[in-house]
Amino acid sequence: MVNKLIRENTLSNRVEKYFRNKKFRTCKEVPLLSNSIDMVAYKSDFSQIIAIEVKVKDWRRALQQATLYKLCANQVYIALWQKFLHRVNFEDLKELGIGVISVDGYARRIVEPKNSRIIHSSLMRNVKNYIAIRRGNG
């Protein structure tokens, strides 16, 4: 039997739906220094910024990316395909304060993130400005 991988875009759309249901707005591919954040979920008054790294299976790679997001977001998640979730070391993720979203037919939170204690306000401002401009452009 062919073991087909789900597309990252499909996961991303399901994560987007999850946050929209929780009254967040979303913005994909938000620049951060020389990287970009897969998705930012935010309250319309920017009182809360959540950064999400979406990966099908490579949770370590996702973690490396997500670590950077702590600089500009109140909370950070990695979203992974449910099928590869058994590979994740949840204890390490908890220690790092990074949340986990499992995605299958729909997305659900399985590890709650801690609030980032290393927000660099200049970088958070850049993220907000970028989103505001994108929003303004419709």
Next chain:
Amino acid sequence: MVNFQIWYRIGIMAEKDLFSDLKATYDGVVVSAHIASFYKLAMTTFLPSLGRPFIVDPMTYAFARDLQNIKRGNDFRKSFQKLIDWYGGKVKTILEKRQLLPSDFLKGKTWIKDTVDTIVKRTVALQLDLLKPGGPVQQSLSEYLEIIKETKPQIKKPLFIVAPYFYFPSVSDVWYSINLQVAKRAAKATKEDVFAVICASKETLLDEKDVRKIATDFRRFKGVLLWISDFDDEKDSTEYLAGLVQLVHLLDKNKKLIYFLYGGSFIPLLSKKFSYLRGYSRGICYGDSKDVDTEMPTGGGAPVRYYMDLTKTKLLEGIARVFYSDNPGMLCACQICTSISKGVRSRKGTAAYAAEFFDRMNYTLTRLHFAHSHTSEIESISKMPLQDILRKLAKNTRTANSLNLNFKYGIQFSHLERWKDAISK
């Protein structure tokens, strides 16, 4: 004990001011031949103004690789065109059609005088003539500068002449013989000291016979410049490091000076074992490793990278921001970082402090930080006995482990252990 020397390579002329500002942090300057020929007039005042010895990298290897590396679109980059014009004659005619091939130098067992002579004589002449006042504009400019005491142009010649050179994938490759031949002829073409270049593949390091042959064949020169294409001391396995140590060991036994054309922080450590290894050249915060087949840099667009002494690696800005926010007490205390810190208003030891610190950091400052920390590093290596250096590498590994650098920040440090192993053997 002679200190290990740092020679910085001028990548683009826009770095001129950086070189002037950092004079106290390096021992010499390397100028690539295409830059030297394109900016000849500027060089006549700039190089003497630094008050440091210089050498010219002839860059001839680039003529025997894919020419697209030195082109923009269909045309040669202006600086390389200028260099090709300098060679002129048959070399220029060939390069207008294709890259240089072994058959341009050697037919059967006979050397083709025309090409060999042009390459040798023009390469040597370029270096000897670089600071000679040429046209009337240049002459009056240097006279004027002397009158107004703007510069003291004592340094008129490179410290030594670098022979033309070509990359060889193995010693059995015909380019090896060509490389050796042009170097021998260059040594005969001038009374100045001539250094030959060993520009080899990494794989050469894995063959003990090849390594021995290179060391034997190159012992006739006053000194050698080493460039192992694509060798990366942070990533390469112990067997490559061991091969390099063996090559330097054998060259050192020849009692001829050795410099590296490119290299990372492993190279200065090696100088503790081999007294004829005198220095290395590199870019300021780049150019630790270079492949002969990479396109020539054009400048601009380089990301901000912050040098971390603990792992001897350069961290991308985002990673540096996260790491130093978690560990603000570990921020560097070099002259540059200290002066940036003075302007930071947030409370010391907090993440906000690190945030403000990196907000103030920019591309140029990270390079200044690198140069200053690297100089201190070399000074401390010069003072420390080898055993202490090995202990320090082990200590840095333990610290990096305890900080969980790899898992938490994706910062690699396993090379420290490999370096220790390679040097201890």
